[in-house]
Amino acid sequence: MRIPNAFYAQSGGVTAVINVSACAVLETARLFPERIGKVLAGRNGIIGALQEDLIDTSLESAAAIRALRHTPGGAFGSCRYKLKGLDQHRAQYERLIEVFRAHDIGYFFYNGGNDSMDTAWKVSQIGEQLGYPVVCVGIPKTVDNDLPVTDNCPGFGSVAKYVATSMREAGLDVASMARTSTKIFVLEVMGRHAGWITAACGLAAEQEGDAPHILLFPEVPFDEPRFLARVQDCVDRFGYCCIGVSEGLLDAGGALMAESGGKDAFGHSQLGGVGQIVAQLIKDKLGHKYHWALADYLQRSARHIASATDVEQAYAVGKAAVELAVQGRNAVMPTIVRASENPYRWEIGVAELKDVANVEKKMPREFISADGFGITEACRRYLTPLISGEDFPPFRNGLPDYGRLRNASVTRKLSGGFTI
Amino acid sequence: MRIPNAFYAQSGGVTAVINVSACAVLETARLFPERIGKVLAGRNGIIGALQEDLIDTSLESAAAIRALRHTPGGAFGSCRYKLKGLDQHRAQYERLIEVFRAHDIGYFFYNGGNDSMDTAWKVSQIGEQLGYPVVCVGIPKTVDNDLPVTDNCPGFGSVAKYVATSMREAGLDVASMARTSTKIFVLEVMGRHAGWITAACGLAAEQEGDAPHILLFPEVPFDEPRFLARVQDCVDRFGYCCIGVSEGLLDAGGALMAESGGKDAFGHSQLGGVGQIVAQLIKDKLGHKYHWALADYLQRSARHIASATDVEQAYAVGKAAVELAVQGRNAVMPTIVRASENPYRWEIGVAELKDVANVEKKMPREFISADGFGITEACRRYLTPLISGEDFPPFRNGLPDYGRLRNASVTRKLSGGFTI
Numbered sequence: 001m002r003i004p005n006a007f008y009a010q011s012g013g014v015t016a017v018i019n020v021s022a023c024a025v026l027e028t029a030r031l032f033p034e035r036i037g038k039v040l041a042g043r044n045g046i047i048g049a050l051q052e053d054l055i056d057t058s059l060e061s062a063a064a065i066r067a068l069r070h071t072p073g074g075a076f077g078s079c080r081y082k083l084k085g086l087d088q089h090r091a092q093y094e095r096l097i098e099v100f101r102a103h104d105i106g107y108f109f110y111n112g113g114n115d116s117m118d119t120a121w122k123v124s125q126i127g128e129q130l131g132y133p134v135v136c137v138g139i140p141k142t143v144d145n146d147l148p149v150t151d152n153c154p155g156f157g158s159v160a161k162y163v164a165t166s167m168r169e170a171g172l173d174v175a176s177m178a179r180t181s182t183k184i185f186v187l188e189v190m191g192r193h194a195g196w197i198t199a200a201c202g203l204a205a206e207q208e209g210d211a212p213h214i215l216l217f218p219e220v221p222f223d224e225p226r227f228l229a230r231v232q233d234c235v236d237r238f239g240y241c242c243i244g245v246s247e248g249l250l251d252a253g254g255a256l257m258a259e260s261g262g263k264d265a266f267g268h269s270q271l272g273g274v275g276q277i278v279a280q281l282i283k284d285k286l287g288h289k290y291h292w293a294l295a296d297y298l299q300r301s302a303r304h305i306a307s308a309t310d311v312e313q314a315y316a317v318g319k320a321a322v323e324l325a326v327q328g329r330n331a332v333m334p335t336i337v338r339a340s341e342n343p344y345r346w347e348i349g350v351a352e353l354k355d356v357a358n359v360e361k362k363m364p365r366e367f368i369s370a371d372g373f374g375i376t377e378a379c380r381r382y383l384t385p386l387i388s389g390e391d392f393p394p395f396r397n398g399l400p401d402y403g404r405l406r407n408a409s410v411t412r413k414l415s416g417g418f419t420i
Numbered sequence: 421m422r423i424p425n426a427f428y429a430q431s432g433g434v435t436a437v438i439n440v441s442a443c444a445v446l447e448t449a450r451l452f453p454e455r456i457g458k459v460l461a462g463r464n465g466i467i468g469a470l471q472e473d474l475i476d477t478s479l480e481s482a483a484a485i486r487a488l489r490h491t492p493g494g495a496f497g498s499c500r501y502k503l504k505g506l507d508q509h510r511a512q513y514e515r516l517i518e519v520f521r522a523h524d525i526g527y528f529f530y531n532g533g534n535d536s537m538d539t540a541w542k543v544s545q546i547g548e549q550l551g552y553p554v555v556c557v558g559i560p561k562t563v564d565n566d567l568p569v570t571d572n573c574p575g576f577g578s579v580a581k582y583v584a585t586s587m588r589e590a591g592l593d594v595a596s597m598a599r600t601s602t603k604i605f606v607l608e609v610m611g612r613h614a615g616w617i618t619a620a621c622g623l624a625a626e627q628e629g630d631a632p633h634i635l636l637f638p639e640v641p642f643d644e645p646r647f648l649a650r651v652q653d654c655v656d657r658f659g660y661c662c663i664g665v666s667e668g669l670l671d672a673g674g675a676l677m678a679e680s681g682g683k684d685a686f687g688h689s690q691l692g693g694v695g696q697i698v699a700q701l702i703k704d705k706l707g708h709k710y711h712w713a714l715a716d717y718l719q720r721s722a723r724h725i726a727s728a729t730d731v732e733q734a735y736a737v738g739k740a741a742v743e744l745a746v747q748g749r750n751a752v753m754p755t756i757v758r759a760s761e762n763p764y765r766w767e768i769g770v771a772e773l774k775d776v777a778n779v780e781k782k783m784p785r786e787f788i789s790a791d792g793f794g795i796t797e798a799c800r801r802y803l804t805p806l807i808s809g810e811d812f813p814p815f816r817n818g819l820p821d822y823g824r825l826r827n828a829s830v831t832r833k834l835s836g837g838f839t840i
Binding site: 010014045075081166171177180187294302304305400 | 430433434436463464465467491492493494495496497498499500501581584585586588589590591592593594595596597598599600601605607623624693696711712713714715716717718720721722723724725727804807808809810812815817818819820822
């Protein structure tokens with residue numbers, strides 16, 4: 001009997017725990033030798049499939065695969081590449097089938113966020129529409145926490161833990177400097193369309209006066225006078241003011257603040273750095289000395305401070321994806337279901353890819369405080385379990401000892417190439 | 421017999437482990453009840469002494485003091501305030517003596533960097549010059565690692581561990597994104613005059629091709645054509661290029677790059693952000709997409725990833741300071757002496773404050789590779805033990821559980837104030 005191989009790829013921005021899901025897929029697939037042959041990984045996401053650039057994971061040791069569980073980044077390479085519709089770019093799909101057929105691919109696992117679930121959904125339709133049977137399962141991943149249906153997304157909990165930890169630590173620093181030096185600290189975090197990561201900064205505060213004092217969400221257009229009044233109020237009451245701001249903050253007119261700064265002396269557009277824009281505004285209008293930090297990739301790759309809950313869930317969705325696939329469940333994605341909040345319990349559910357693809361889950365308004373500058377208790381109750389527990393990587397010579405794969409290429413079987 | 425009290429204060433930029441030294445001072449002082457009365461802490465450094473704004477640490481529980489060992493920031497507040505010379509501002513010194521006399525201060529512990537050791541040195545002279553006997557001991561602290569005599573400075577090892585960890589993690593992220601998205605990543609770190617922290621980024625790389633690929637030190641003026649050629653070479657060979665840059669990078673003319681960017685559209689000076697300047701240069705000249713991160717206070721407050729070696733040394737210098745004081749050793753500072761490199765062993769030495777004050781230790785040229793873009797093996801041998809070992813804080817609800825002091829004020833005994 002023919003035992004089909006599986007294709008696994010990572011897509012979109014990577015996270016501290018996307019490799020945990022990869023680990024789960026590879027380890028779980030090895031438990032079904034009668035159903036799944038080799039797992040072939042796409043080098044750089046779907047591009048690896050289109051260009052027949054495949055990695056033979058069967059050549060990796062069990063220890064190397066296990067090490068994925070504590071290694072950030074995307075072990076096989078990721079991509080930002082979205083498949084067009086079947087009617088718009090039929091050649092892409094025909095190429096996929098050509099590669100799948102050549103390598104006996106019967107399962108397709110795609111590990112990513114909104115755009116990637118759209119790709120997965122399109123691939124799930126090629127059996128019906130183009131006659132090549134493949135069982136396609138999406139595996140959720142996104143630091144933005146904006147996939148629908150699932151209670152939360154693997155990758156988010158670890159970023160949340162990182163930004164809350166960083167805000168708490170920087171807040172203690174600023175508090176001690178405020179008397180004669182820095183009174184304002186701004187931390188810019190990711191989340192262009194949804195304020196989940198910004199909200200997570202708010203977990204740093206336990207008592208009145210703790211950092212952060214103000215959060216600026218992409219969901220709440222920037223109100224300069226109200227903001228400046230609040231900053232001054234914090235300085236008056238606490239001696240300092242710490243602010244968490246989303247890279248996607250909008251001005252009163254609905255434009256991205258980060259793009260509203262015009263050109264600098266070189267004629268460049270003012271780039272990103274909404275954190276600096278906000279901090280400089282305070283300096284100009286209120287005269288307070290500031291520092292600002294841009295966490296950027298540090299926040300989403302910080303495996304050293306990953307949430308144990310996040311690691312467990314990232315593993316669980318990878319494992320569930322393989323289990324669904326061997327049951328022949330096409331066009332689905334495992335989800336995380338919040339079974340109970342106090343005590344927190346979760347379990348794995350299943351969503352249809354068509355319900356997930358391209359749908360963005362925003363923060364509920366009731367998670368943002370009435371004044372728009374903070375989070376509510378309901379938000380805390382939602383977020384706190386997601387950052388719970390530590391899962392430190394092993395260390396060697398003072399640094400996290402992250403894994404390395406061989407990533408040996410599968411010999412190409414097709415003569416033609418494919419230009420993306 | 422009169423048992424004099426001690427004064428302890430924190431000065432300059434705080435670190436992840438300055439409170440470890442504070443913990444050591446308080447715990448060790450309690451071991452000498454026959455020699456040291458209470459330890460009174462200055463609120464916001466020397467300003468607390470000048471303004472008679474003192475904290476009674478005897479009211480803190482042993483557990484609260486112990487928690488300082490895992491708490492970043494400056495628990496009593498710090499300051500950026502340098503005493504002028506005795507001949508220039510005699511009133512300051514007379515005020516100090518007035519406060520010391522009112523509160524029976526016989527020991528003066530000042531925990532800081534270069535400027536602070538200058539202050540400590542000046543205070544150590546008031547016995548001889550103004551007739552008020554005080555035993556004055558400096559306690560080294562600075563993330564910049566630029567104090568002379570001592571092999572290294574408490575505070576540096578933890579920043580070094582943080583930036584190397586962050587660079588390793590972000591490097592894995594960029595490597596996985598480089599095929600279709602970000603090819604360049606720039607991490608801007610502290611160290612305005614000395615490249616120690618920049619050098620520490622280099623510890624992230626273990627093999628050729630690992631991040632970081634280029635380091636830009638304040639000691640090596642920026643050479644744009646050579647730099648751009650190296651960036652392109654890395655992209656060609658490895659697919660991506662990660663860069664660690666010091667905030668104090670100088671241009672070919674010796675001016676701070678961060679200040680050479682002119683004004684933006686609002687007429688502001690181009691602020692800090694040399695990391696962005698370098699990244700944008702690559703984008704403009706080579707066309708590669710970039711991300712950049714500004715670690716700022718995150719790097720120096722990251723107690724969650726502190727070096728165990730650093731924590732031990734920060735404790736040891738605090739303990740030694742008290743032991744020196746009860747021996748009547750005035751105008752000294754405990755140092756860290758590297759007794760052996762392999763295996764690494766260290767012990768506590770003693771420096772004269774006059775040899776430490778205002779002297780800045782730069783990176784030896786032999787620690788920077790011949791091409792100016794990396795670190796040498798000698799540098800690695802120096803740095804590696806300083807980041808060794810982990811000393812994670814306790815966690816609660818998913819976040820580091822940092823301590824809080826009561827910081828109760830000592831009742832003022834003087835009628836007059838003092839304006840700083």
